[in-house]
Amino acid sequence: MFSAVPRLPKKSSRAFFFPNVLTLSRSFVQKSSVNSISLVTVWKFCPSMARSLPCPVVTYDEFSKMMTPMCRFMKPMLSMVPPDPTTLNPKDLKQLHFLLQRFRELSSDERYTLVQLMTMSSADFLDQWFETDVLKATMSASGIIGTYLGIRSPGTAYVLLHHYMGEIDGAFRSWGFSRGGTGAISNAIADAAREVGVEIRIKAPVGKILTKNGRAYGVALQDGEELSANVVSSSVDPHLTFEKFLDPHELPADFLEGVRRYKFRGSSGKVNLALDALPNFMCLPGPGAHLRGAISISPSMDYMERAYDDAKYGHYSRRPYIDMVIPSLTDPSVAPPGKHVLSCFVQYAPYKLAESTWDDQREAFGNNVINTIAEYAPNIRDIIIGRQVLTPLDLEREFGLTQGNIFQGELSLEQLFFLRPVAGWAYYRTPIQNLYMCGSATHPGGGIMGANGRIASQVILKEWKGSSPRPTVAASKASN
Numbered sequence: 001m002f003s004a005v006p007r008l009p010k011k012s013s014r015a016f017f018f019p020n021v022l023t024l025s026r027s028f029v030q031k032s033s034v035n036s037i038s039l040v041t042v043w044k045f046c047p048s049m050a051r052s053l054p055c056p057v058v059t060y061d062e063f064s065k066m067m068t069p070m071c072r073f074m075k076p077m078l079s080m081v082p083p084d085p086t087t088l089n090p091k092d093l094k095q096l097h098f099l100l101q102r103f104r105e106l107s108s109d110e111r112y113t114l115v116q117l118m119t120m121s122s123a124d125f126l127d128q129w130f131e132t133d134v135l136k137a138t139m140s141a142s143g144i145i146g147t148y149l150g151i152r153s154p155g156t157a158y159v160l161l162h163h164y165m166g167e168i169d170g171a172f173r174s175w176g177f178s179r180g181g182t183g184a185i186s187n188a189i190a191d192a193a194r195e196v197g198v199e200i201r202i203k204a205p206v207g208k209i210l211t212k213n214g215r216a217y218g219v220a221l222q223d224g225e226e227l228s229a230n231v232v233s234s235s236v237d238p239h240l241t242f243e244k245f246l247d248p249h250e251l252p253a254d255f256l257e258g259v260r261r262y263k264f265r266g267s268s269g270k271v272n273l274a275l276d277a278l279p280n281f282m283c284l285p286g287p288g289a290h291l292r293g294a295i296s297i298s299p300s301m302d303y304m305e306r307a308y309d310d311a312k313y314g315h316y317s318r319r320p321y322i323d324m325v326i327p328s329l330t331d332p333s334v335a336p337p338g339k340h341v342l343s344c345f346v347q348y349a350p351y352k353l354a355e356s357t358w359d360d361q362r363e364a365f366g367n368n369v370i371n372t373i374a375e376y377a378p379n380i381r382d383i384i385i386g387r388q389v390l391t392p393l394d395l396e397r398e399f400g401l402t403q404g405n406i407f408q409g410e411l412s413l414e415q416l417f418f419l420r421p422v423a424g425w426a427y428y429r430t431p432i433q434n435l436y437m438c439g440s441a442t443h444p445g446g447g448i449m450g451a452n453g454r455i456a457s458q459v460i461l462k463e464w465k466g467s468s469p470r471p472t473v474a475a476s477k478a479s480n
């Protein structure tokens, strides 16, 4: 099918021997159809010529144009039960036919690119497009978020595509802040649900899913209270749902084996800093629009891969990749007047440390992040008035994310689409009747998009249509 020799994308003809800082200004970003963010790559040394440097704008523009049909191709898949090509089920075959038709509508270059995105590493994929190391390093970071893989690991190009699909008003690769913080989104959805009569219990952790004769009939909270329901829909991961909340003996052995093999492998940590003033980056001193976007410490491809090397052997990265935002600049409601919040997403922080425990290493991990930032913004230590360090262990303890994986399980190809969470069970149903899954451990994986819950609710409603009585759904939510 792919015998035609693909036209490889042209690299930018310019050689970029510049320096240590690449600033992608807001105008560059807008030109590249990336709305509402500015992207600044900060490197330690700070050439004064940063602003006058040539940017690979043309290539970036071409790259964005190429990624758009990839995202368009994937988009309908975000709204459908993923068809299983290993079955001869007519429904699956129909959906597969639909996808094949869409695949055929792509140009041969686009088809080839799609296959590359499904198989390559983000580093190799970007190498075909760009020469500038610092730009590739920053862009390749999208391929490793939430995974225990490095930018040179095959499969990470898909993760890059997954993050590219973030869309605001039709523009892909757009990320936004929600006013009041991310929890405001959950609260808005909860308010809308309450308006139509839904009762939501918070701070009510589930301890068990109640079953009888292979059917779920409710949940028991950890405090012993029992809630009965016709349908139980779990938005927590398969480990909690099947190994903690159910007696494993209730499940088929092969299914249980699939659940046990499902990979979590948390790799990220979070450091939130309360600041007295704004950080002052050496490469672009003073306040400015650049501070309102994503600030990425990812100075070179080797830096990124070395950060992973540490993690492979059970250490947090001595020199981590850090993705920072200052939401208080966009949404003053998150900090008192004149103060700021610096939110740092950090990789790598492997769940299993080789020589110590996270309880022992939490503060050292936080200090390492601050020291790394200080290499680029030396005033950082003087302006910190409070800090919160979240290790993968904290993500597990506080948010119920097994092994601290931010996506309730890695977005690696062997556990995506019809394989998520377990081969043969990607239909939001489970081997227990009336028990469904609806969280990011189902297709299409993690991210604040609501897709998993939407598809799951459609499946549930379809199966219960016309049934009597109308289902009451006990959905898992411990906190708001």
Ligand SMILES: Cc1cc2nc3c(=O)[nH]c(=O)nc-3n(C[C@H](O)[C@H](O)[C@H](O)COP(=O)(O)OP(=O)(O)OC[C@H]3O[C@@H](n4cnc5c(N)ncnc54)[C@H](O)[C@@H]3O)c2cc1C
Residues within 6 Å of the ligand: 204, 205, 206, 207, 235, 236, 269, 270, 345, 395, 399, 400, 401, 405, 406, 407, 438, 439, 440, 441, 445, 446, 447, 448, 449, 452, 476, 477, 478, 479, 480
């Ligand atoms: C640090 C971090 C940064 C992230 N950054 C981004 C980002 O920038 N953009 C993006 O799109 N996505 C991001 N994500 C991923 C995104 O938050 C998730 O993919 C998304 O929230 C998944 O939604 P969900 O409803 O499937 O699961 P969750 O949001 O995990 O919801 C599961 C709910 O179940 C509750 N729960 C846990 N245990 C129990 C129990 N025993 N009983 C009852 N309830 C329970 C939890 O408290 C939680 O409220 C990030 C995640 C993390 C952790």
